[in-house]
Amino acid sequence: MDGSPSPASQSPWMPFESRRRARDEKREAVLRMAVQLFLEQGYHRTTLNDVAERLNITKPALYNYFSGKDEILYECWAIGQERVDDCLNEIAAGGGSGLAKLRKLIVGYAEVMTTDYGKSLVRFDMRDLTEHNRRIVQLAKRKIDRAFRSYIREGIADGSIKPCDAKLSAFAIAGSLNWIGHWFQPGGKLPPETIAEEFAIHLTEGIAAKTTRKKAEKPPVKAKKMRGGTR
Amino acid sequence: MDGSPSPASQSPWMPFESRRRARDEKREAVLRMAVQLFLEQGYHRTTLNDVAERLNITKPALYNYFSGKDEILYECWAIGQERVDDCLNEIAAGGGSGLAKLRKLIVGYAEVMTTDYGKSLVRFDMRDLTEHNRRIVQLAKRKIDRAFRSYIREGIADGSIKPCDAKLSAFAIAGSLNWIGHWFQPGGKLPPETIAEEFAIHLTEGIAAKTTRKKAEKPPVKAKKMRGGTR
DNA sequence: CCCGTATATTACCCGCGGGTAATAAATAGT
DNA sequence: ACTATTTATTACCCGCGGGTAATATACGGG
Numbered sequence: 180m181d182g183s184p185s186p187a188s189q190s191p192w193m194p195f196e197s198r199r200r201a202r203d204e205k206r207e208a209v210l211r212m213a214v215q216l217f218l219e220q221g222y223h224r225t226t227l228n229d230v231a232e233r234l235n236i237t238k239p240a241l242y243n244y245f246s247g248k249d250e251i252l253y254e255c256w257a258i259g260q261e262r263v264d265d266c267l268n269e270i271a272a273g274g275g276s277g278l279a280k281l282r283k284l285i286v287g288y289a290e291v292m293t294t295d296y297g298k299s300l301v302r303f304d305m306r307d308l309t310e311h312n313r314r315i316v317q318l319a320k321r322k323i324d325r326a327f328r329s330y331i332r333e334g335i336a337d338g339s340i341k342p343c344d345a346k347l348s349a350f351a352i353a354g355s356l357n358w359i360g361h362w363f364q365p366g367g368k369l370p371p372e373t374i375a376e377e378f379a380i381h382l383t384e385g386i387a388a389k390t391t392r393k394k395a396e397k398p399p400v401k402a403k404k405m406r407g408g409t410r
Numbered sequence: 411m412d413g414s415p416s417p418a419s420q421s422p423w424m425p426f427e428s429r430r431r432a433r434d435e436k437r438e439a440v441l442r443m444a445v446q447l448f449l450e451q452g453y454h455r456t457t458l459n460d461v462a463e464r465l466n467i468t469k470p471a472l473y474n475y476f477s478g479k480d481e482i483l484y485e486c487w488a489i490g491q492e493r494v495d496d497c498l499n500e501i502a503a504g505g506g507s508g509l510a511k512l513r514k515l516i517v518g519y520a521e522v523m524t525t526d527y528g529k530s531l532v533r534f535d536m537r538d539l540t541e542h543n544r545r546i547v548q549l550a551k552r553k554i555d556r557a558f559r560s561y562i563r564e565g566i567a568d569g570s571i572k573p574c575d576a577k578l579s580a581f582a583i584a585g586s587l588n589w590i591g592h593w594f595q596p597g598g599k600l601p602p603e604t605i606a607e608e609f610a611i612h613l614t615e616g617i618a619a620k621t622t623r624k625k626a627e628k629p630p631v632k633a634k635k636m637r638g639g640t641r
Numbered sequence: 642c643c644c645g646t647a648t649a650t651t652a653c654c655c656g657c658g659g660g661t662a663a664t665a666a667a668t669a670g671t
Numbered sequence: 672a673c674t675a676t677t678t679a680t681t682a683c684c685c686g687c688g689g690g691t692a693a694t695a696t697a698c699g700g701g
Contacts, residue, residue, distance in 0.1 A: 221537050223454045306452050354589025355582040385615030
């Protein structure tokens with residue numbers, strides 16, 4: 180039934196009939212289309228008409244779900260941020276050396292960066308948001324930065340990481356990871372997991388206390404649990 | 411202003427030259443103000459009125475020097491690119507191992523990234539440009555990317571760099587460097603040169619064949635080994 | 642069946658900002 | 672001083688696109 184007859188469009192609004200989808204699903208559909216277009220064309224070059232049209236609806240319909248364009252932008256960002264937060268929480272829940280935590284963060288963050296919502300964390304201009312939302316974003320960014328730095332400091336303290344400037348190292352690592360959001364596209368030959376693992380090794384190779392050439396201990400990166408709910 | 415070194419009577423071309431020079435200076439003043447505002451407020455939120463106003467002129471006056479807003483954006487980018495090109499040419503002219511060249515590039519590129527025009531290389535959206543200019547930009551970006559990769563490959567070939575995936579390593583390094591353009595601001599306690607040197611060491615620490623503290627061949631990078639404490 | 646609510650549409654507003662005359666003021670060349 | 676050219680100003684156009692009002696259609700409950 181809900182199997183759309185024509186997969187040409189992922190939109191729940193098939194021209195006329197089945198419009199009885201749950202509200203949240205429609206909201207999500209809007210966000211998925213929006214983030215895709217924002218990334219593809221840029222926020223300012225993407226009109227709400229563009230978004231609506233590709234969903235087989237009209238612009239004002241969007242206002243049933245969002246208060247304005249900037250809120251859509253914010254929600255896209257928020258979904259990506261949520262995934263990073265999940266990652267941070269998982270790490271905080273687990274144990275391990277500073278280096279181990281840092282690597283977990285790199286792997287998780289890198290994988291997020293290969294998704295549309297993840298890209299929105301670094302490709303969107305936060306100055307397009309309202310003052311209120313912008314502050315939330317800035318706070319979140321500081322949180323991520325602090326995580327990187329504190330894991331590095333932790334690693335230095337526990338001996339798993341060589342003494343180094345935590346701030347600069349964090350910038351270097353975060354920069355490499357954020358850049359993924361600019362060059363990665365799903366079609367490539369390197370799958371996200373491979374990229375993430377390679378980066379986890381490479382980016383810590385310079386600061387790890389011991390030689391990093393260990394192949395074991397990592398293959399099963401833990402059950403990567405898929406959260407069913409999208410949001 | 412420009413004290414004419416000799417009376418105009420001696421050189422009939424002098425007036426012409428001086429006028430052209432004055433024109434170029436004004437053009438540059440426009441670009442300096444534009445790049446500053448574009449970085450500060452973002453391209454789309456910066457109006458030509460903003461630019462003109464801060465220069466004590468009016469919007470249409472800008473059209474004496476530029477054909478439109480997008481051309482101003484392009485010229486800002488071009489200045490930054492020129493500096494990178496200078497850096498690339500210097501490296502190409504000199505010698506050294508692949509690793510040495512890579513480090514030179516890191517130092518040079520990092521320093522460019524701390525300038526306004528350098529930031530424009532990574533903070534501006536090329537999709538705001540005309541098709542023609544966008545193609546030039548893409549070409550230049552590929553050129554830089556090729557430089558990173560080829561130095562790495564060269565380093566692997568001559569033994570100065572450990573075997574690794576040149577493409578991924580280049581992305582990682584370029585990402586760290588490009589990120590500088592997002593976080594650096596002149597007021598900080600770390601001067602650009604220090605950042606550049608630190609990055610040159612850190613970013614190659616993982617892939618350098620031997621311990622990084624070697625002064626073999628040429629010492630293009632000052633032996634600033636001071637690791638650990640940093641400051 | 643009727644009504645309330647949620648959802649969608651059509652038609653419109655309007656402000657922002659890039660770009661363009663038409664024209665005035667400055668500067669060089671003779 | 673007169674003229675041509677460059678450079679600047681004032682005043683305007685107009686299209687794009689975010690946002691709104693009025694309205695139509697569907698759905699669910701009594």
